[in-house]
């Protein structure tokens with residue numbers, strides 16, 4: 001299977017994710033990781049550092065949570081274990097995390113070459129799983145997934161930076 005990840009701009013703004021971008025203000029960072037268990041922690045750490053560097057401190061916590069849920073799904077679907085022989089590791093065990101901003105919005109885009117797509121669940125009260133995408137839904141302005149080339153996809157979410165405005169004063173109270 002020939003599956004190459006997209007560049008970050010394509011991952012963040014490709015078909016299915018309409019976005020008018022202000023090219024003067026674009027910043028981006030990406031990391032490609034093996035979908036092993038510790039990759040979720042690396043992805044969270046990367047997100048914290050990059051989102052701070054973007055100057056979007058108000059979004060750090062939510063971005064970290066959204067990345068965590070999307071990446072954890074990839075790790076689960078990839079199914080790598082310490083018993084997987086290294087010769088069996090393929091592009092299906094890789095994912096690319098892109099963080100992109102064009103001004104007020106942060107776009108999180110995660111590429112993988114695994115079969116299947118994210119499907120929002122309706123977990124019962126006792127269910128122990130099925131809430132990850134509900135959290136993504138709650139924390140992001142919009143999110144979705146889109147195919148990329150023939151064999152892969154991008155799961156994306158948009159978060160808006162609302163935390164950097166100065167606190168309102170009481171002059172108008």
Ligand SMILES: Nc1ncnc2c1ncn2[C@@H]1O[C@H](COP(=O)(O)OP(=O)(O)O)[C@@H](O)[C@H]1O
Nearest residue numbers: 073074077115116117118119129130131132133
């Ligand atoms: N990157 C992905 N590739 C394939 N399937 C996915 C991916 N992300 C999510 N899914 C599917 O969407 C379902 C719902 O995800 P989620 O709401 O996080 O619940 P949970 O991870 O607890 O099952 C997953 O069980 C999985 O079937």
Ligand SMILES: [Mg+2]
Nearest residue numbers: 069073132133
């Ligand atoms: Mg999940």
